[in-house]
Amino acid sequence: MSLPAEFGLIARHFAPLAGEGALGLGDDAALLDPPPGRTLVLAADAMVAGVHFLPDDPPDSIARKLLRVNLSDLAAMGAVPLAYLVTTAFPRGVAQDWVACFAAGLAADQAEFGVALLGGDTVATDGPASFSLTILGHVAPGTALRRVGARVGDDAWVSGSIGDGALGLLALTGRLPADAELADRYRLPRPRLGLGQALVGLARAAMDVSDGLVQDFGHLARAAGCGVEIRAEDVPLSAPAGAALAADPALRSRILTGGDDYELAFAADPADADRIRAAGLAAGVQVTRIGRFVAGEGVRVLDAAGESVQLSGSGWSHF
Template identity: 55%
Template sequence: MTRRGEFALIRDLFAPLARVRPEALGLEDDAALLAVQGLGGLAVSADAIVAGVHFLPDDPPGSIAAKALRVNLSDMAAMGARPVGVLLTMALPAGLDDAWLESFARGLGEDLAAFEIALLGGDTVATPGPLTVSVTILGDVVPERALRRAGARVGDDLWVSGTLGDGTLGLRVARGGAMGLPWPLQEALRERYRRPVPRVALGQALVGVASAAMDISDGLCADAWHMARASGVGLRIEAPVLPVSEGAATLIADDPALFVEVLAGGDDYELLFTAPADQRDAVAAGAAACGTLVTRIGRVEAGEAAVVVVDAQGEPLALERTGWAHDA
C-alpha cells in the first residue's frame, strides 16, 4: 500500500481545500494571513512535534516545551510577524507523571515570558502512541507587508541567518556521536537541536527590506527549492561561504562528508531570505540591531525554478540528499 509523502499530501489533498480562502496562501507559505477588521492583520500557523521524530523521548521536559514553541515562533519570524499568543494541544502517553508535566509547564512558561507572548488555550488528550505536542501560533502583521516566499527577483542577493547544520549535528551529538568533540562544543550543538533560536526580531527588521523569506526547517537546499518554486526563479548557493559554528566546523574537519548536513540537515530554523543588492546596508543594519549574524550566500538567477550549489571554482556540486521530508 502506497502513501504520499508530506509535500505531495499537502499539494494533492489539502491545498485544494484551502482554495476558497485566499488568506491561506495556497498552503505554500509559513503562515496564513488574515485581515481582521479594527485590528490590522494576523499571521496564523501550526506545527507539531512528536517523540522519536522531532525530539528524543528522554529529552528534558522543559526543552521539549521550548522546541514546540520555538519552531512555531520561527514561522512568525519568516512572515515578519510579531508573535501574540499560542494554543497548545498535547497527546499524552500514560507514562508521563505530574513531575514531568510540571517541568514541561515551567519550561513553557519561561519561554513564553522570554518571548513576551501568552498561552491562550488548547487541549490535552490521552494516547497509546508517542508524546505529541502541537502549537498553533498567532502573530500581528499587516498582510500586505508580510514577508512571503514568492517575492525573490532576479539579481537579488540570497542571505541566511545564523549558522547551518547545527540542528542535525546536534542530534548526532545527543545520540552519542560526538567523536571526541570538546564538551562545550558538544553542549552547544545539543542545545541547538533541543532549543532552536527563532529569529523573530530579524524577521520584523526585514519587513520592507527583504523581497522573500522563509525559515529553514527541512534543510537549506530543500527549503531553497520551495522559495525558488514559489518565486519562479533559480537560486545559486555558494558552498564555501556557508556559515557554520565552531562545533560543526570541528566535526566537518574530522569527517568532510558531514558537510552535507550544512546543505541538507533539518532543524536549523534559521531564516533564508532574498533582498535587492541596494539593500545590503539595510540588511546589515537590521541584523546588527538584532544581534544576529547574517551571511550573503548567493544570488537569485533567471531561468526555471532550481537550486544550484557551487564550489569555490563555481562548479556545481552533485547532491545525493537535499533535505528532510516526512513520510506522512
C-alpha cells in the first residue's frame, strides 16, 4: 500500500533529518530526555513569504534562515542547542524539488549547529508559504541570560555588525545596488551561540537584535526601568554597510532600526570590559561597546557632538 501524499513527503524529505527521540517521525509526538542537571530553553519563530523572506529566495536559504533565527534566540540566553520541531505550510502543488532543497538546507545547518529534527507538521496552503520552528536548548539551572538585569551605569554592547540584513533586503529588492555580502547577511543570519554561552556570568542582560538595534535596546532599558544612550558613530558597520552609508547618510535610520541583524545586544558592568572583549575573541566574534544605560527612560541616539540623532522610526513591528 502506498503512503498518502503528505506522509510520503515526510518520509522522503524529513525522516532523514530525524534525531534520537523523534521515533522516525512515525508517532504523534517525540520523546526527549534533557541532559542531566540542565534546564530546557524553548523558543519559537514563524516566517511567512513576503514578510520574513522573499518569495523567490532559494528554498535552502529559507530553511536555514528559519532555523538560524531560532538559534539566535538560544544564543541570547546563553543556551546550547539540542533539537527542534518544524511546521511547514507549503503552497498547494509545490514542486518536490523545492521541498527537497528546503530539507537540504535544514540538513546543512543541522550538521553545522549540532541539532536534529524531533517532529512537527506539514500542510498545504492556498496562501503564501509559511513556516514555524520551535527550538530546544539547555543551560545550567539559574544561568540563562535574560532581558531583565541591566543597571544604570552599565555599558551597552553589541556583537558583529549592524544594518547588513536591512541593507541586504534593499539590495535584493533593487533599492540599493546589488551586493552579495549584504544579501547573504539578510538570507543567512549568524546566530552568536558561542558568544552567548561565553557571556553567561558576564552579561547582566541580553537579547538578540531582530527588530532593530534601537528598538531592541529599548526592550532591555524598559525591562531595567532605565534609559540607554547609543553613540551612532560607535555602532559597528561592515565594509559594504559603511560604504552605503557614506554614499547616502539617510541610510543611518535604516541601519539602526531596520532589523534582521540577529546580533546580540547586552549590558555589562564597565569593570568587565576586558573580560567581555576576551569572550568575544574566544568566540571569534567582534564585540563593540556602543553606549551606556542611564537614568530615565527610552533610547537616545547621539552623534559625535553628543546631540540627539533624529530617526525616521524605532524598529520593526508586525502590527
